[in-house]
Amino acid sequence: MAYNFLLKDLNLNLTQKSIGTDKGLAKIGDGVVNLTYSVAKSMYLTRNNKNNKIIRTGKKVSKTILAEALKDANMKSFSRNRANAHDLADTVEAIIAYIWFSEKMAMEEMINLLADSLTGDLYIRHIEIESAKIAFTKLLNHIKKYLPEN
Amino acid sequence: MAYNFLLKDLNLNLTQKSIGTDKGLAKIGDGVVNLTYSVAKSMYLTRNNKNNKIIRTGKKVSKTILAEALKDANMKSFSRNRANAHDLADTVEAIIAYIWFSEKMAMEEMINLLADSLTGDLYIRHIEIESAKIAFTKLLNHIKKYLPEN
Numbered sequence: 001m002a003y004n005f006l007l008k009d010l011n012l013n014l015t016q017k018s019i020g021t022d023k024g025l026a027k028i029g030d031g032v033v034n035l036t037y038s039v040a041k042s043m044y045l046t047r048n049n050k051n052n053k054i055i056r057t058g059k060k061v062s063k064t065i066l067a068e069a070l071k072d073a074n075m076k077s078f079s080r081n082r083a084n085a086h087d088l089a090d091t092v093e094a095i096i097a098y099i100w101f102s103e104k105m106a107m108e109e110m111i112n113l114l115a116d117s118l119t120g121d122l123y124i125r126h127i128e129i130e131s132a133k134i135a136f137t138k139l140l141n142h143i144k145k146y147l148p149e150n
Numbered sequence: 151m152a153y154n155f156l157l158k159d160l161n162l163n164l165t166q167k168s169i170g171t172d173k174g175l176a177k178i179g180d181g182v183v184n185l186t187y188s189v190a191k192s193m194y195l196t197r198n199n200k201n202n203k204i205i206r207t208g209k210k211v212s213k214t215i216l217a218e219a220l221k222d223a224n225m226k227s228f229s230r231n232r233a234n235a236h237d238l239a240d241t242v243e244a245i246i247a248y249i250w251f252s253e254k255m256a257m258e259e260m261i262n263l264l265a266d267s268l269t270g271d272l273y274i275r276h277i278e279i280e281s282a283k284i285a286f287t288k289l290l291n292h293i294k295k296y297l298p299e300n
Contacts, residue, residue: 002258003189003193003261005196005204006189006192006193006196006204006206007204008204009203009204010204022206024192024205024206024207024208025206026208027188027206027207027208027209028185028188028189028192028206028207028208030208031181031184031185031188031208032185034181035178035181035182035185038177038178038181039153039156039178042156042174042178043153043156046155046156053159054155054156054157054158054159054160055174056156056172056174056175056177056178056247057174057177057178058174058176058177058178058180058181059177097206107257108152
């Protein structure tokens with residue numbers, strides 16, 4: 001992908017907060033998060049379907065799940081001070097858009113990491129929430145090394 | 151991408167309608183459409199910004215735009231009989247997800263085609279609507295050759 005020019009201003013002074021509080025990145029990341037999770041969930045459900053049924057599904061990832069994942073990955077420092085759950089979720093979305101645009105990780109790799117991290121019966125709501133939280137925490141822990149240290 | 155297995159059931163008897171009326175594909179395609187358009191719009195606005203400002207933005211593409219694009223590309227045959235605008239938009243989303251999953255076109259190529267097709271001042275709402283409609287019509291016309299003839 002040749003979209004690095006969309007990060008030119010950010011890259012001039014790259015900090016955890018300049019990435020994690022960028023509103024535009026968060027908007028784009030919202031799309032990346034929902035799409036990668038939808039495909040990962042479809043893969044997981046298809047792989048684990050007892051009747052070999054193919055499952056294609058779309059799913060919006062809740063702000064709560066993303067906020068919890070950011071906390072569990074110890075990455076609240078990317079968000080603004082006194083951030084609420086909505087801010088923390090936006091930060092996850094911004095980070096993921098940054099990683100995608102800067103080609104640190106391809107969308108396919110994100111999808112595979114999420115799909116391989118899902119566990120349990122996702123048709124049960126509280127299990128899906130817990131499983132999605134763990135999967136996004138794993139993704140954040142994985143991409144930490146590509147992000148500024150402060 | 152190795153997601154072709156998510157199309158296995160469809161590929162057994164591939165028709166315009168089996169693609170265009172698939173609810174799961176439409177859900178996934180909703181994400182692809184919004185993400186590709188968001189990045190394409192960001193690229194277009196950044197390229198054309200008089201102050202060399204970088205613009206990152208997210209944008210949900212309306213059902214009306216997608217429905218009109220399907221009609222303008224003469225691809226209503228992919229939708230169900232007596233389809234309303236919502237059905238037609240879902241059909242566009244399903245087609246785009248199918249093309250992405252089957253690797254006929256990479257997401258980057260879709261983004262570039264959309265970005266190169268946008269024109270005019272997208273900050274004026276009716277101009278953006280018209281421009282987005284034309285861009286998605288071009289995308290549909292481009293991918294027609296990868297789709298079943300009936």
